[in-house]
Amino acid sequence: MLNAYSTYDINSYKSQINQENLLDEDSFLCVDEEEVMQQANNHVQEIAAADCHQPPERYIRQEHKEYGNFTTNGREFSPAEIPVIDVSLLPSSPSELHNLKSAVTTWGCFQAINYGIESSFLEKVREIGKLFFGLPADEKKKYLREADDVDGYGNDMVLSDDQILDWNDRLYLTIVPKHQRKIQFWPQNPTHFREVLDEFSSKVELIFEAVLKALARSLNLDEDCFLNQYATSEKIGARYNYYPPCPRPEKVLGVKPHADSSAITLLLQDEEVEGLQVLKDDQWFGVPIVPDALTINVGDQIEIMSNGIFKSPVHRVVVDSEKERMTLAVFCPVQSNQVIGPVEGLITDETPRLYKNVTYSLDFFLKIFQQGRRPIDACKI
Numbered sequence: 001m002l003n004a005y006s007t008y009d010i011n012s013y014k015s016q017i018n019q020e021n022l023l024d025e026d027s028f029l030c031v032d033e034e035e036v037m038q039q040a041n042n043h044v045q046e047i048a049a050a051d052c053h054q055p056p057e058r059y060i061r062q063e064h065k066e067y068g069n070f071t072t073n074g075r076e077f078s079p080a081e082i083p084v085i086d087v088s089l090l091p092s093s094p095s096e097l098h099n100l101k102s103a104v105t106t107w108g109c110f111q112a113i114n115y116g117i118e119s120s121f122l123e124k125v126r127e128i129g130k131l132f133f134g135l136p137a138d139e140k141k142k143y144l145r146e147a148d149d150v151d152g153y154g155n156d157m158v159l160s161d162d163q164i165l166d167w168n169d170r171l172y173l174t175i176v177p178k179h180q181r182k183i184q185f186w187p188q189n190p191t192h193f194r195e196v197l198d199e200f201s202s203k204v205e206l207i208f209e210a211v212l213k214a215l216a217r218s219l220n221l222d223e224d225c226f227l228n229q230y231a232t233s234e235k236i237g238a239r240y241n242y243y244p245p246c247p248r249p250e251k252v253l254g255v256k257p258h259a260d261s262s263a264i265t266l267l268l269q270d271e272e273v274e275g276l277q278v279l280k281d282d283q284w285f286g287v288p289i290v291p292d293a294l295t296i297n298v299g300d301q302i303e304i305m306s307n308g309i310f311k312s313p314v315h316r317v318v319v320d321s322e323k324e325r326m327t328l329a330v331f332c333p334v335q336s337n338q339v340i341g342p343v344e345g346l347i348t349d350e351t352p353r354l355y356k357n358v359t360y361s362l363d364f365f366l367k368i369f370q371q372g373r374r375p376i377d378a379c380k381i
């Protein structure tokens, strides 16, 4: 069902080149046919390194084809004033709990600080990703994901022939539970990669639990009511996203508009380069970098369990013409094979049930995604 992006129609590519040249003299300068083919088969990092003045056609965004058909306001955007939440205060401070609730009911996300990971360790987590993407192509390709799988090194999954591809390369690894890890995709270069990611994984589990409990308590619910909807060994997936510079950043997207299928997603941003944008009231806002913070957003599963009180925000990534960017997104849990649904205590005469009970599995997600729809819309009553 899933195809790796491996073939490319050279004639349609050339005709696009010619059209572009008529319209815009400086648009395309890669002339060698073989080189073009090779680039098209390669990862974005290699396409970017080939010094074209124009991204290949498969990456050129077309607003009407973007997933979900979200209307946008071009590249104009203001900074998002997303609340900073001190996670260490959540068990004891009603006002911090209130701030959390307010962040997640409006923006669907917050900037978490004091969540139990030292700044020096975050450095290591970033460093192993940067060292990996800095390896020669052949070395990285030892960890190439298979066509019908998600774990490994690769790029945007191709779900349909006319899909516009994202301008990024990824390394996706299942980190929890340990016995579900596909260790053959965990790089051995840099040598400390596995050790660092393993330590990070145990910290992630604690943050996941602390945040889900706090979200429940902020609605005056039993603190385990979200966690109880899961099996004990749900899969958590970590994805390093690497965004090379793009000669025409306005023509591509690092990640097209989407909402996450997780309960929550923890995002370790690049320490210098912004790019994440969140949609609110039909407008895109740039998510600022808060040093050492994790940007945590609610995913579709918690929107469903909270009967729509918490919002799973639509977000996207824009790229830069000169600067590379690397982030680490951790999906907790990535999907679930359990039946999940709105917590009973939230359903009243005034606030009727808005979502069906559903199984938010990978198959369900991909089926709806392929139709160009938001999976959560298929869960609404």
Ligand SMILES: O=C(O)CCC(=O)C(=O)O
Pocket: 239, 241, 255, 260, 267, 275, 276, 315, 316, 317, 327, 329
């Ligand atoms: O890299 C980012 O800023 C966000 C990535 C993202 O949205 C995702 O991986 O789902």
Ligand SMILES: [Fe+2]
Pocket: 258, 259, 260, 265, 315
């Ligand atoms: Fe995302």
